[in-house]
Amino acid sequence: MRDRGAEHFPGPLHQPPVVANVDAIQPHEHVEHPHHPKLQHHFDDMAQQTEASTLGMWVFLVTEVMFFGGLFLAYLVYRHADPMGFQEASNHLNVKWGAVNTIVLIVSSLTMAFAVRAAQTSAPPKVQVGWIVATMILGSAFLGVKVIEYADKFEHNLVPGPNFVWEGKYPAGAEMFYSLYFCMTGLHAVHMIVGLGIMTVIGIMAGRGQFDEEYYTPVEVSGLYWHFVDIVWIFLFPLLYLIGYHYANH
């Protein structure tokens, strides 16, 4: 073939070191300090790495919003189609457990925020691990409550399918409600479990003293994820547990 490179096409910009349209004769200046051990080599500096990581987590959370969004859309459509059925089914859920879970998660977001703060202020590893463990305990408590609730549903034939039994006035609407209840809280619970896995890893890293004010990005982005999972629950709780709660006979 033909080589139409430097010899045949002598633009003024083709000269070694070959960086056309650019002006890079001097190597990129960098401040003389040893690289942070956690600096990945395709990044120029820790600031760029941190910004990239955080932006990456935010973009990921946007995808999670769209992921849950499909279920919220289905909920919207079916609740609009059968509002009375959804209300009747919602009133059957145990609001106390739901409220407990809501408070548990909100507090866990608080402990998570403290964990991030601890890392950010170079607190001793024990303190960092303490906050992370507290978050995990609360997260596990949340899952424990969900286990109790799910078991109760199984016992009372409230799992949609051939064994579904509904004594109220709106069986079709109730079955649809419970389909969505299990899908939405189930997907949320899966995210919680993944969150606990992430916390385990972060906890171990914190215990090894890997986080301080110069490098705490993993804690920060894990915190973002945890807060997101919390916020999803904040939407799920009223939509599933509190439909017409004020008007129901309690």
Added chain:
Amino acid sequence: MFTNFPFFPQQASVQAGQVDAVYFFLVAVTAFFSLLIAGLIAFFAVKYRRRSDDEIGVAIHGSLALELLWTVIPFGIVMVMFGWGAKVFFDLYRPPAGAMEIYVVGKQWMWKVQHMDGQREINELHVPIGRPVKLVMGSEDVIHSFYIPAFRVKADVIPGRYNNLWFEATTPGRYHLFCAEYCGTKHSGMIGSVVAMPPDEFQAWLSGGPVSDSPVAAGEKLFQSLACNTCHVQGAQGRGPVLNNLFGSTVQLASGGTAVADQAYLRESIVNPQAKVVAGYQPLMPTFQGLVTEEQLIQLVAYVQSLSQQGATPSGSSVPTMGPTTGAASAQPEIKR
């Protein structure tokens, strides 16, 4: 014209000509712009071909005037397409009042047609020319689609609801009927014919039909046998709303909204009664989902429709517009295939 190598199907309905007109406009626009771009590219490629190895192009960065030109003109053209297409669509979408109703049920893998006077057909649809015909269609299983290319009409046939389509045939003949939504193994076998006939021939065909009940009559019998009348009492307040003169009216719902009592509403009220409980009534009605077939639903809906002046379509009685119909009359029963 090109009978061996046709480019478009016969125009056999009032709508067909309208649709083809839009089509020809779009073909012309497509041909024009395709040839324009292809021509320009070919022309420029030749005229500005590279003549020496180190030759470069002229540094032109853009032109706001040109950008506006080739934004505004295409926008104008597509708006014409949009408006024209929308107009034709609305004509296709809205059956005129007084259209002859025929029920269709799609099922894997056949079309079941139910004329209001009792005639039933499988994979065939006989219609008169010169008269608007409205098809009310449901599915027994999965999504199908009722497609008559010669009439340029199509509508999906979706389980759990009714969809309509209407047409007015203009030319007698036998035309393709296709299922146009993939529905499983024998999807391409779910085909048949639409037979358009002059009105007198159509009447003759109707009279030569089998001895089955009209849907309205069958529906009336079902209404009794399923004990609907125990709650929906004729002319009096029972546990369920009165059904006389219900069809076509606007109903107040317990949830506060309203609904128009059309065929879809009636069908839903039978299979999912809690969805739209009428104001002032309790959600007591049991669901008949799974207990009645699509055809039985058609019969019940047709019966309730017949209880209303607006919805009156002839059952066994003869009505001038339909011509002499037969319910229990003599002629040899023929199963139309």
Added chain:
Amino acid sequence: MTNYLNNGHSLASWLLTKDHKRIALLYLVSITLFFVVGGFFAMLVRFELLTPAGDMLNSETYNKMFTMHGVVMVFFFLIPSIPAVLGNFLIPIMVGAKDLAFPRINLLSWYIYVLGGLFTLYAALSGGVDTGWTFYTPYSTAAANTHVMTAALGIFITGFSSILTGLNFIVTVHRMRAPGLTWFRLPLFVWAHYATSLIMILGTPVIAITVLMVAAERALHLGIFDPALGGDPVLFQHLFWFYSHPAVYIMILPAMGVISEIVQAFSRKNIFGYSFIAFSSLAIAVIGFLVWGHHLFVAGQSAYSGLIFSFISFLVAIPSAIKVFNWTATIYKGSVSLDSPMLYAFGFIGLFTIGGLTGLFLATLGLDIHVHDTYFVVAHFHYIMVGGAIMGYLGGLHYWWPKITGKLYSEAWAKFSALIVFVGFNLTFFPQFVAGYLGMPRRYHAYPPEFQVYNVLSTAGASILAVGYIIPLIYFAYSLFAGEKAANDPWGSRGLEWEIPSPPPTENFTVSPVVTEGTHQYVHPKQEVGLA
């Protein structure tokens, strides 16, 4: 001389690589394999359709063939193709970086893709799926007795590959640009991929949750889409098309980016209307999310929703038209060289114009009633996806092959196969427009005899097209062993990628570039601006 190809020869150095260039090659190999698989299914379909009767395959097998053709080609070839191969390879270089923002996530995305692909291949080999790639309910949840679950899971898994790729590109473009490389100095290839990435991250999660719901309905009998269980089958269509319409823009936007690069390089001229093309890419991505309802015009939705979706569907055509005019204007007063990449670019512009304009037929409400679910639609989308996207992909491969491999291929054979592809393609798909308007429905195993002549033409064209695709496999492979070595810049082009060696070193740049102006600024020392 060390470059990314000879920097480590073990299997582990390839399968555990973090180098975006090696990952691009991993993708190249796997998507080529899937293309062959998908093409094989297509050949079976076309051979069956030579005769009106369904005499070669039985109905169920035929239905599986077109389903698998669609699933494999859409999810395992078209959607990854340009972004995963050319995007992965070029974007870090084009922004002046050493790698993407998240190299390990890049590798993970390839593994996820392979895992999803294996699930789908398993579904194909253990009996196949026959729902159509669109999986409409309730057929897919209640009636189909084939491997819907496995295929659905395969698609679910692969979706995450797409999401992670998009995420990586977005963060890279935002945070990894070299000093001086402002947004409006970026190559249009990067703009195109940025817009594509927006769609990937916003749309793919929706198909993910949708196939999950289909799987849940099928496995657990939860009634979400099945009317017999109280669900709404049309809800599935809304959710499915909410992703799958933007997905077609995932397939075409990268190709448009490739064309922008090729047209500049082979006219030796910067693009006409740079910012218009850049903003058009974004506009297509955004507006593309608002048109999904045009797939539901005959589903019995309200006529007013039809009006809205029809209107917006017309709007989304305008930015594409703007691009076509700008590319054409770029060639004006250029120094045009008809090398094989440019032939593919010209093919793209012509065929994409036809494909895009036939999309307007489908956006036109009154007309769509007649042509919906006929071969007219099939012809339309193949004009865009094969005449458009695949030609863009091939053009890009031909343009950047010397950079990626350091070798030159036979230009004569390349020109020849470009011609074969063009002829074969048009013969395959143009008759389908006619058959469709005549009323031949899609997904038909057997058809009435009057459609046969168009089907015969189409199959003949497909055979020619297949040859056009096989020849490059041969000369590309040959070039790896016996091709001439390529210099840094064999085409006399512009761009950061042409300033570094072919093939590039692992870290791309020995020194970090500082950029002072946009790409494709051609200046000749001996002449003033302008040609004789």
